[in-house]
Amino acid sequence: MSIATEDTANWLTAREALAQMARGALSSADLVAACLERIRRRDPVVRAWTYLVPAAAMAKAKAADAAGTGPLRGLPIGIKDIIYTHDMPTSFNSPHFRGHFPNIDAASVAILRDAGAVMMGKNDTVEFAVNGRRAATMNPHDRTRTPGGSSSGSAAAVADGQVPISLGTQTGGSVIRPASYCGTYAIKPTWNLVSHEGFKVCAASFDTLGWYARSAEDLDLIAEVFGIEAQPCPGSLDGARIAICKTLVWHMAEPATVAAMDQARAALEAAGAIVTDLQLPPEFDGLTEAHRVIMQAEMRSAFLADYRRLGDALYPQLVSIMRNAAGDSREDLRAAQNLSARCRCVFDDIAAPFDAVLTPSTSGEAPVGPEDTGAATFNRIWTLLHMPCVNVPGLTGPSQLPVGVTLTGPRYSDRRLISMAALLGPILSAARPKAAKQSSKGTALQ
Template sequence: MTIAGAGQGLNWLSASDAAAQIASGQITARDLMEAIIDRISARDATVRAWSWFDAARALKMAEEADKIPTNQRGPLHGVPVGIKDILYTKDMPTQFNSPHFQGHFPNIDASCVALLRGAGALIIGKNDTVEFAVNGRRAATTNPHDPARTPGGSSSGSGAAVADGQVPLSIGTQTGGSVIRPASYCGVWALKPTWNAVSHEGFKTCAASFDTLGWYGRSAADLDLLAEVFGIFDDQTPDIPALNGLRIAVCRTPAWPQIEDAGRAALKAATAALKAAGVTVETLDLPPAFDGLPDAHKVIMQSEMRSAFLAEHRKFGAALYPEMHAILRNEAGQTRKDLIAAQDLAARCRAEFETLAEPFDAVLTPSTAGVAPLGPDNTGAATFNRIWTLLHMPCVNIPGLTGDAGLPIGVTLTGPRFSDRKIIALAARIGSLLDGAPVA
């Protein structure tokens, strides 16, 4: 399936191209914003990616931006950005898609929002999210490729808005698979960086050991542009060898039994495309200790949720949706001993994964089990993402492949902690091989 009207108009520019064209005077911020507003107007009734958007205000922001002298402009000058509605924005409500927080309006900016504004970005609205970025109430958002399908959760609106040409950049968060999953389902580029490479300040905490800001863009260059704005750097400036000098590991992970046909085919197609380009591809099997990681993720996430949502638990009790209430009541009976064992296993596996990955330039792994399922209740699962979130490793979703019913499916490129810029650079190289590659 293709997205209605895809590719027509300035709203389809990548953030990098848009920033360059505004900087050179080829287009104005207003030109771009008009195209954005037209696109949102045309598509919002179907895609519903925004929980808050004001077209007149967005246009005015662009007009103001155009008045700023060129020598006072940042790297994102005039570029519209959408913000997941669990991140604080001083000039818009932040409602967590929760019935308990309607009208909630913190008057401060999340750290990332302050950095975006400082770089000249125009914060045009809030993207819909699964309630509290956890579970419960789903975003109203649909998949731009098929409104009957989920865009994935929890950064549903952020992923769909970029995929649908409604904004060139958006910010999401990931605690399980909430950045990479929507990227795979919607067919867009996304980065979940190394844990704590970007400040967590100013958003609704879910699990402090995992919560990670991430972002969506229309190219690997867009991801890199935001990595620069957010101060992410590797020890070495990435120096990517020619394709026939690359060595990539394919890692099925302990989640492989949950793979679906589309996911299997996507990984196979990506592997074939790499090999055809001369890349050395090898299999990386994780040792048995890694089999405990999915459970470790669950124990840590749910235990930390009991700290993070204690105030809401006390205040709203059983009025919280049942799935969350069960976690907050610890119906699973998780102990502190379980939590400590899970944290220590994760720490050991972080170091061990990096040793195993050392001979390779990067590791290729599924982004999702398959294509976007029928929504809205089913937002898909974090099955193939949560171990990387737990391990704190940077992950890029590379789009370009197509699965069942012509729906997009991504693959993930990952690697050691704080190799984010290298992973982005490698993903750019690999992405050009996958775009439109045949999927068996």
């Protein structure tokens, strides 16, 4: 099962679309109209959007055509519905915030608008981008499966050809996991490298603005607009130094992820990469628990006003965290913070000799949904450590559903990792079993 790939403008990558617009072969209005037609036909099932007004989107596209300026001139972008937009509601997928208008743009949205982008609409999310009410979104490859969370609609919209770029956020695994399940490129940058001003705070030490695209080159385009510096990168995988880090939760990997990591290693070695196994030091064992302790402590601060106003009307898991049902102490928090600070420095050092570190994106294929959005098992430690992560699609599991792998590395190596993803992605697609490649010509969600 997979998505139909019609030869229409909605399937252009961002760079392809911009190149056509630059030479007058395509207008923003043409592109937005193609995306809106795709949404009209597919979104009754995929359900990636919480707010989208076609007439408003077309008006923005026509204004962009008239202006004709900016590196993203007329490019449509989806926005996760926890990120503030002055001209659209931001509901957090919460019944308590229906029709909520912050009346300001998040810093990320303001930067993209200034670059000429068209803000198409708001993408569905797990409530407050934490473990609350699920998004209505379905996996575009299989309606019985989850797209992942919390950036559910953002990943699905890009994977389904409804928009070339979308914004998401990650506090645990909320960008990378949906990218793996839906089969898109995505980046969770180094923490705070892109401003997190203007979206619903969950855990300020971890919350990171990320984005989805259908190519690594498109990830790089947005990184450049956000002012992230370019970095040297090998011109090919031949001779590139790649570490394989299965992490300390490898025992939780399902057969699909085990096979994906083996296939990725074989493809890298066949391409001439120098592949090394990287074992994390024993003190990293405590990082998963440290992530939980810090995240929940910061949630008790971030959601205090909401809890005092709404109390038990909030979803039960959040109420439990607000009551500190786990019984975490300030000493537990201090120990978790100290451990994470030490390990950030250690990982920067041990990853420095490599061009990239390859690690799993998820435990396996997308689980049957909608309630099970999957677990951030393989994401939490990288989010805690503030490391950049790029999901690279191309491989599939036994159900012929996407299984991504992650490239990570030292803090602030973001654009080098994007460049490495551009080298790795094509060889992973080439390594995909023949049956899975043939299935990609079919149509999902009939």
